[in-house]
Amino acid sequence: MAVTVEILKKMQSEITCSICKDYFREPVTIGCGHNFCQACLSFRWRVGAPAFSCPECRQISQDREIPVVNRRLAELTELGKHFSSKLLESNEEQSQCVTHKKPLKHFCEEDQTALCVTCCETPEHGAHKISSVQEAAHKYRRELQHIRSHLGKHLKKDEQLLAQKKKPAIDWQELISSENKKVLTLLEEEESRSLQRCKQEEKARRDRLKQYRQSLQDLMLELQETRHQLNLDLLQDAKQLLGRCEAVLAQRVKAVIPVLEEYYTPGLIEILNKFRVDLTLDPTSAHSSVTVSEDRKSVKAGEGWQVETKFPDDFPFHYVFAEQSFSLGNQYWVVDVTQLSQWTLGIYTPHIRTRWGREVNSSMILLHCIKKEGEYYLQTYPGSLNHRVKGLLPWIGVYLCNGPGTVVFYNVLQGTLIYRFSALIFRWPVTPVFSPGPPLPGTNPGPMTLFPADSHLCVGCYTCV
Known part of the structure; x- marks a missing residue:
C-alpha cells in the first residue's frame, strides 16, 4: 500500500498545474516542456508583454501565442483523478478503530473524532451529533470551498490594488504642500516633516496590504491542499482552518482601508478665521425629517427619520440649505457636530465642471461621516476619500x-x-448644505450647530467658544 501511495503522489504531481495547484484543466505544453492549465498560462502571459517566460523555469519562450490543448495529457489527468479517488476510498475503508478493530465510518461533530459503530453506542458519544465520515467530509469540503472562493475574490482585489501605480489615489504631498505655502517660509520646516511622514505612512500602508495579501495566499494554498487529503485528515484540521480564515477576513478593513492621518499646519485656522461668515438656516428648504431651531442656527434629525437596523450603502441624507448664497470671494464657516455620529456637510450649486471642461456628475460637493461595524469613516462625494478616522471629529x-x-x-x-x-x-450661486444624520438606530442624537462668525475658535481647545 505504501508503494501505491507513493505512486499516487508522483502521479498527482505530474497532472497538477504549478500555477493554480489543482488538476489540469485544458492542459497545454510550452517549449521548455512544462505543462499548465491553458487559462492559468493565459493569465500569466499578458497581451503586449515584451517576452513570454515559463512560470516554472523562467525560460524565455519564442512563441507569442498560447499553445493548443494537449489532449493526451488531458486524458491522463482524468484517469489520474479517477484513480486517486478510488485509492482514497480504499484507504479510508481500511482505517480501523484502535479500540474495537472496526472500520471508522462515523464522525462525532462535538469531539471532532472518527468513530466505529461500537464507539457510537458508548455513553461517551450517545448524546452527540453523529454523521457518516462521507457526509461530514462533504460538509467541511463545501464550507472550505466556499471560503476559498471568498478569499480568492479578496486576493484578486488586493492584487489589483498592489498592481496600481505607486502614487496613491489621493496626492497628500501636493495637498500638504499647497496648504503650507499659505504661510510662506515659516512653514517650510513643518512641511518637510509632514511630507516625510506622508511617505512613511504610505509605505506602511502598502506593507500592511502586502502582509494581508500574503496571509490570503497562504490560506489559499492550505485550502487547495485539502482537496487531496483523506477525509480523516481533512476533518482533523478543518475546524481550525475555518477559524483562521474567519480571523484573517475580519482584519480586511484595517488592512485595506487607511486611517485618515493628521497633518498639522501651524496658523492655518487663524488665517481661515479671517474669512468667517455668519450663516443661518432656511427652514423652508428643510426636509420633513429634519427640524430647524428657532434661532436658525442648528438643525436636528426629527422623529420621522427612521432607519433600518442595518444601513444600506445608499441610505438617505435629508438636507437643509443655508439662507445665504455666495457668488464671489472667500467664505469660511464652522459647524459643531459633537453630538452626532453621522452627518453630511458641503455646498450646492446648479452646475459644476472642472477647469478643463469635464462635467461633474453632481450638483453638490459633500463630506460624509458614517459609522459601519463600529468604525467611523469619512467619505467625499464626488471624490476618492474613503478613510477611517481615529475618533469622532467635533x-x-x-x-x-x-x-x-x-x-x-x-x-x-x-x-x-x-x-x-x-x-x-x-454656476452661481453657491449655497451651503447640512444634514444631521441619518441617526443611528436606538440613539437620540443632538443638533448640528453653526458657530457665529464672531465666536473665537482655536486649535486644541473646547473652551474658547
Missing part, C-alpha cells in the same frame, strides 16, 4: 473660494486638512 470647517473654484474641509480642533476639491468652475 468641529468641521468648510472653506469656499469662488475665484479658483475650491472647496476644502478641515478638522478645526486639530488644525488639519481633511480633503480639498479644486480646479472647479461653479
Whole structure:
C-alpha cells in the first residue's frame, strides 16, 4: 500500500498545474516542456508583454501565442483523478478503530473524532451529533470551498490594488504642500516633516496590504491542499482552518482601508478665521425629517427619520440649505457636530465642471461621516476619500473660494486638512448644505450647530467658544 501511495503522489504531481495547484484543466505544453492549465498560462502571459517566460523555469519562450490543448495529457489527468479517488476510498475503508478493530465510518461533530459503530453506542458519544465520515467530509469540503472562493475574490482585489501605480489615489504631498505655502517660509520646516511622514505612512500602508495579501495566499494554498487529503485528515484540521480564515477576513478593513492621518499646519485656522461668515438656516428648504431651531442656527434629525437596523450603502441624507448664497470671494464657516455620529456637510450649486471642461456628475460637493461595524469613516462625494478616522471629529470647517473654484474641509480642533476639491468652475450661486444624520438606530442624537462668525475658535481647545 505504501508503494501505491507513493505512486499516487508522483502521479498527482505530474497532472497538477504549478500555477493554480489543482488538476489540469485544458492542459497545454510550452517549449521548455512544462505543462499548465491553458487559462492559468493565459493569465500569466499578458497581451503586449515584451517576452513570454515559463512560470516554472523562467525560460524565455519564442512563441507569442498560447499553445493548443494537449489532449493526451488531458486524458491522463482524468484517469489520474479517477484513480486517486478510488485509492482514497480504499484507504479510508481500511482505517480501523484502535479500540474495537472496526472500520471508522462515523464522525462525532462535538469531539471532532472518527468513530466505529461500537464507539457510537458508548455513553461517551450517545448524546452527540453523529454523521457518516462521507457526509461530514462533504460538509467541511463545501464550507472550505466556499471560503476559498471568498478569499480568492479578496486576493484578486488586493492584487489589483498592489498592481496600481505607486502614487496613491489621493496626492497628500501636493495637498500638504499647497496648504503650507499659505504661510510662506515659516512653514517650510513643518512641511518637510509632514511630507516625510506622508511617505512613511504610505509605505506602511502598502506593507500592511502586502502582509494581508500574503496571509490570503497562504490560506489559499492550505485550502487547495485539502482537496487531496483523506477525509480523516481533512476533518482533523478543518475546524481550525475555518477559524483562521474567519480571523484573517475580519482584519480586511484595517488592512485595506487607511486611517485618515493628521497633518498639522501651524496658523492655518487663524488665517481661515479671517474669512468667517455668519450663516443661518432656511427652514423652508428643510426636509420633513429634519427640524430647524428657532434661532436658525442648528438643525436636528426629527422623529420621522427612521432607519433600518442595518444601513444600506445608499441610505438617505435629508438636507437643509443655508439662507445665504455666495457668488464671489472667500467664505469660511464652522459647524459643531459633537453630538452626532453621522452627518453630511458641503455646498450646492446648479452646475459644476472642472477647469478643463469635464462635467461633474453632481450638483453638490459633500463630506460624509458614517459609522459601519463600529468604525467611523469619512467619505467625499464626488471624490476618492474613503478613510477611517481615529475618533469622532467635533468641529468641521468648510472653506469656499469662488475665484479658483475650491472647496476644502478641515478638522478645526486639530488644525488639519481633511480633503480639498479644486480646479472647479461653479454656476452661481453657491449655497451651503447640512444634514444631521441619518441617526443611528436606538440613539437620540443632538443638533448640528453653526458657530457665529464672531465666536473665537482655536486649535486644541473646547473652551474658547
